[in-house]
Amino acid sequence: MQDRIALLAIRLADDHLVLGHRVSEWCGHAPVLEEDLAMPNIALDLIGQARSLYAYAGEVEGKGRDEDMIAYLRREREYTNCLLVERPNGDFAETMLKILYFAAYMEPYWQAMTGSKDETLAAIAAKAVKETAYHIRHAGEWVIRLGDGTEESAGRMQAAVELLHPYTAELFENDDLTAELANAGIASEPSDMRAEWDRTIGAIFAEAGLSQPDVPFPHSGGRNGEHGEAMGFLLADLQHMQRTFPGASW
Amino acid sequence: MGADVLEETTLQKRAWEAAASVPDPEVPCVTVADLGILRSVTIEDGVAVAQVTPTYSGCPATLAIEMSVEAALRDAGFKTRIERVLAPAWTTSWITEEGRKKLHAYGIAPPQESSNSKRALFGETAVTCPQCGSTQTSCISEFGSTPCKALYRCNDCKEPFDYFKCH
């Protein structure tokens, strides 16, 4: 069971590290000062959550890997993040929507995990659930403001919806790992989050005047390490320091 | 044996006092004990073991706090070890009454319950101005100068102020 817990922790950590990295790319480029504070703060939350999870995964898998080794010294196919989070940032509307889509999934997930039989995962979740609620509020406000804004902002927001919606189904995919851990009372099945996600997104979209498109062919594969083109470039950036100076720390 | 126990109790008290006096690096008006970040200090085989808990997942000060506690104990003459504990998770309710008073006196509004609801889009929570006590305040930015704070403005006295987010 310990190795299964480590796999789940790494999967969750990969989602958070990759999204955290993407959001951190906005540092110094946000449209207003408040956003230039908000973006790195959100990135810090996500990367902090990833750190706790990687450190715990390293501890339970017992292979002598620390959080940096797992985070920085794997190959692309070994990352099991969902495809949504690795998407390039696009414009501000797209980034905010991506943060919202992910946070609306994670909030009920963390909430459920606070009752996990694994004490460490429950403690990580107890912190993360509050941080995630902030992300929903912040990104949700922007999705409403832009969706219900000018013709230009509404058009961009709806375009972001068309682009990113096909990546959301992957969030709710169950597999052998999630089934096993759900049976053991460690973590919920991703599909259990669907109803709450629909409620959160539905309420925000109603205020924003946005509509959810039909998605005949949703994207998937990240959980098996099958990533899009953007992932390699992201990892080149993310891993540069550790690859160039192995073991570097400060 | 009675003397040993007494000795250990005194040592433990001295170690706690040394560790508890460490100020928070980002909010130096309060100590790590005021914030509830320092969970315990015990003496184990002559080593002062301090349990420290992180506040926010991504708090960049966590390591700085651990190093400061370690240094304070060393300066007080202890061999020391720092343990990072995650469970039970820290919340703002761990902040002591003394800590809340110090925050307020420093000009930071202490955390208020129920201000962190996911449904509270456009944040409609009454945060009290630490300068004039008015509840007519508005949130300028959910994300302030550090991960633990949001930026507010008082609509009456017009002063901007930090709000220690409820967590």
Ligand SMILES: [Zn+2]
């Ligand atoms: Zn005032």
